[in-house]
Amino acid sequence: MACGIYSTTDSGSPMKSCKDFKKVFIHKDPVDMRRGINGLSELVQSSLMGNLMDPHLFVFSGRKRDSIKVLYFDRSGFAMWQKRLEADKFPWPKKHTDLVVELTPEQFSWLLDGYDVWKIKPFSELYFEKVS
Incomplete structure (x- = not known):
């Protein structure tokens, strides 16, 4: 799982994972x-990305799209981490008209792995009244 903030313990188990957060908000610009x-934090409030104290991740990127910063509130204070890519760029929403784009924690984990979550489309759901 790509979405994890890892502890310094020998077990290496994540202290936080994507599943610990209800929503992920991407600041498109x-x-x-x-x-x-x-x-x-000021940008979250002025962009109406959501309540800073809720269990959400707030994600930002610069113009080059080679790094992201993630902000969240962790019971007693704010935490922030950054990921910088050495050779690639993060896929980023382009066709959305809204300033803020919402992802599921699972989609955010895929984004951290380099998948363009805006191009991934699941199969259409089918409904049948009877099967023959």
Whole structure:
């Protein structure tokens, strides 16, 4: 699983995983990646991304799309982590008209692995009244 903040214990088990969060909000427009917790918190509030205290992840990227920052509230304070890619770019929403795009925690995990979640389409659901 790509979405995990790993502890420094020998077990290496994640302290937090994507499943610990209800929603993931992607800020579609590029942000200044020099922003820290305070600057990104202000952006969450001004962009109406959701309540900062809810169990959600708030995700930001710069113009190059080679790194992301993730902000969340963890019971006693804010936490932020960053992932920088050495050779690739993160897939990012392009055709969405909204400033904020919502993903499921599972989709966010795929995004961290490099999958373009906006191009993935499941099979259509079929409904039958009777089967012969």
